[in-house]
Amino acid sequence: MKTVEEFLPDSTRHTRIGFNFLLPEMESKSQQNIEKYGVDISTIREAQARIKSFIHRTPVLTSESLDNISGRKLFFKCECFQKGGAFKFRGACNAIFSLSDNEAAKGVTTHSSGNHAAALALAAKTRGVPAYVVIPKTAPTCKVENVIRYGGQIIWSEDSLQSREMTAAKVLEDTGAVLVHPYNDARIISGQGTISLELLEQAPHLDAIVVPISGGGLISGVALAAKSINPSLRVLAAEPSGANDAALSKAAGKIITLPETKTVADGLRAHLGNLTWSIVRDFVDDVIVVHDTEIIEAMKLCYEILKVAVEPSGAIGLAAVLSQHFQKCQAWRDCNRIGIILSGGNVDLGVLWHSFNR
Amino acid sequence: MKTVEEFLPDSTRHTRIGFNFLLPEMESKSQQNIEKYGVDISTIREAQARIKSFIHRTPVLTSESLDNISGRKLFFKCECFQKGGAFKFRGACNAIFSLSDNEAAKGVTTHSSGNHAAALALAAKTRGVPAYVVIPKTAPTCKVENVIRYGGQIIWSEDSLQSREMTAAKVLEDTGAVLVHPYNDARIISGQGTISLELLEQAPHLDAIVVPISGGGLISGVALAAKSINPSLRVLAAEPSGANDAALSKAAGKIITLPETKTVADGLRAHLGNLTWSIVRDFVDDVIVVHDTEIIEAMKLCYEILKVAVEPSGAIGLAAVLSQHFQKCQAWRDCNRIGIILSGGNVDLGVLWHSFNR
Known part of the structure; x- marks a missing residue:
């Protein structure tokens, strides 16, 4: 497994992307956002610095x-x-590279209709940690193939959200992996x-x-x-x-x-x-x-x-x-x-x- | 019809893109190329300046x-x-915007399996002149539709190169348009x-x-x-x-x-x-x-x-x-x-x- 530090371009190491580009009233608004939603423009800019070298800047x-x-x-x-x-690779990459080395070492898991699953497998592979992916049996073949191509370990579930969540809970118990929810x-x-x-x-x-x-x-x-x-x-x-x-x-x-x-x-x-x-x-x-x-x-x-x-x-x-x-x-x-x-x-x-x- | 001057961005008007970026030995080589092939790096750079504002810089x-x-x-x-x-739009655009206003006014014509035809129609439309397009009856529907979408006037021919060339010759005679060959x-x-x-x-x-x-x-x-x-x-x-x-x-x-x-x-x-x-x-x-x-x-x-x-x-x-x-x-x-x-x-x-x- 590689550590986060190894992946960071030199310019972003030890540099927190701050509020210095925001006007004072925007800064205070941003502070409110992070308290209320857990996300704000600063966490998004931090994500950008974290994942920049791994993702495509799409045209x-x-x-x-x-x-x-x-x-x-x-x-x-x-x-x-x-x-x-x-x-989905943007979020998956940000989640996985936000983990400490100890957390990351046990791998990650998720249940997903497909694109998040493939993205998480690919991001985990990029960091060199395992990804356990719970996928409903009805998922499109190409999405399942993507997960396999990116080295994810597939655990099948029924189509219902309940079955997916239960299967994922079992994986968590067995592996100690970190659950990365597809969106919440x-x-x-x-x-x-x-x-x-x-x-x-x-x-x-x-x-x-x-x-x-x-x-x-x-x-x-x-x-x-x-x-x-x-x-x-x-x-x-x-x-x-x-x-x-x-x-x-x-x-x-x-x-x-x-x-x-x-x-x-x-x-x-x-x-x-x-x-x-x-x-x-x-x-x-x-x-x-x-x-x-x-x-x-x-x-x-x-x-x-x-x-x-x-x-x-x-x-x-x-x-x-x-x-x-x-x-x-x-x-x-x-x-x-x-x-x-x-x-x-x-x-x-x-x-x-x-x-x-x- | 619009004149070439109207379309040129200010910086490119009256400016010939020269050899100043080439080393002396490359300059002489380039001069040989234009004599031998009718094309060299300078005509290509001139084309770039001429068509830049009309084409997509593709990713x-x-x-x-x-x-x-x-x-x-x-x-x-x-x-x-x-x-x-x-x-094909690159070449078509360069050809049409290379014409004098008098030449362009009578329009352009070509025979083509499709992509050049659509491109020529679109380039002609961009300059505001007619395009007469000879297309074999066997051309894919979507390519024909493109020509029509871009305002080209279609003249059907048989599939053979001979029939295409003869039909194009007739169009030339009738309209006084400029023939723009698809590649030569x-x-x-x-x-x-x-x-x-x-x-x-x-x-x-x-x-x-x-x-x-x-x-x-x-x-x-x-x-x-x-x-x-x-x-x-x-x-x-x-x-x-x-x-x-x-x-x-x-x-x-x-x-x-x-x-x-x-x-x-x-x-x-x-x-x-x-x-x-x-x-x-x-x-x-x-x-x-x-x-x-x-x-x-x-x-x-x-x-x-x-x-x-x-x-x-x-x-x-x-x-x-x-x-x-x-x-x-x-x-x-x-x-x-x-x-x-x-x-x-x-x-x-x-x-x-x-x-x-x-």
Whole structure:
């Protein structure tokens, strides 16, 4: 196993990324955020320094054709090109490299629908520690293959959240590994937030960022970072109608969970956690709910026009921007420059084709 | 119609990009090149200044998984993200913005299997002049749709080169438009060469660049630019076995044409022209011939690992690097850092799926 110090570039060793770039009133606001949410712009900047040398700085693509179709200027942040094929590697890397050497030595474990699992396996491999991954038997083959490719040890569970959690508890007991939750974890949220730091450098002056929502780890980090840098920037969630718990939760003012979910976007079936809920409640401006047919149509546009291979969950941001809900909403009429996070690209080509031809 | 001057950024107006960055012996070499080939590093740098504000500076992606599979360090220059979905827009833009206002006013015309046609239509639209495009009836639907989307006027021909050339001649007579050949044209070659200028900035210290070869416009520009900057850099062509005229030409020391071609890479069926042949003869180190099955396999890797939607012609560079020919060849054993040009991404998803399942 390698220690954290060995991995850090010289310039970041022993250097805490502080508040010195923030105005005094922002500093105090940031302090409030960390007390309230366990995450703030400083933990996100720390995450960036910690994971920078391990992750890809993913490119931002633009397309005049898609601008014409949407009537906006779109900036696609291509996290499908991230290591492991999804944004999840950022959070996983931050979590694993936040551990002390003693903690890390026993390894890490998680239960996940796939992308987090692969990301955690890859991050663990990068640090040279074991990853025990609980995966439901129904997970897409390509996601399971990714976990195996990255050296993760797979422990199968049933599809239910309950079975996954019980299996993970057993692994914890047997190995003494550290549980790294896919989203309800401050280290994970801080890692995902590094996307905003990059995106706002690559595409300044955005009016809004549209982000897929599932458990809320991605959007929590993205929203906290983006609004700390520019409080007037809008953050909109994109959610499938067959797993619309975030929209229902926002409407009800409390976490709502669904007895079952049904969507082509297999990565978006989780529900919010207590940590992510408080951030989504306070920082997400709206949840745009789209149907599976809209997701498939957006995915097709990503392949045919943008030339990017996304998974259904990854294409939902574009689906949201093209939806009637968004296009007709007065509140977002002035959102001209829009960042869209293409969150991942892990899809079985067979499943993809089947989706296109339903 | 807009004039060239209106489009030029202030800094490039009236400024000829000269040789001042070249050493004296390189300057004299460059002068020889322009006399011999009609193209040299200075015409390529001029093209860069001319087209810079119209084209995408495409990203370079890397993948540890593909590095492991190939045993090299690979740098993928993603021209599939170029406007129009292929590198062709560079050359088309350079050709059209090289015309005088009088020449441009009557429009441009070409015959092409698709990507050049779409690119020319888009470049003509950018300058506000008409584009008359002769397209064989057998061209993939998505490529035809691109031409229409970009406002090109389509004139159908039969599939044979003869029918295409005759139809184009008729268009020339009727309209007075300027013929812009897809590859055997110094302006086109100079435009495509701008890829090397970007790539060698984005991924310095490459040992080799692998480039698809068809009519030779792309590889001619890439090779001239790359070898002017670093004469020890290797430039390798990738060609399908069912259209291996470049390999045969190199072996024979003269242009060889094939009575017919048969390959899944529909963009790679043209043969060399007199201009491109002289550059390919003098600057291309080897032609790596691959089978269609290898092209399909490489395309699959691009989708599944790199998450990039390429067309078969676009994936052939990766196929070449993974081929036995390349892997076992002593001459390229020390080529560790390899640039691969993913030349385009215009593919019907239906055709794609059919290819994957043959």
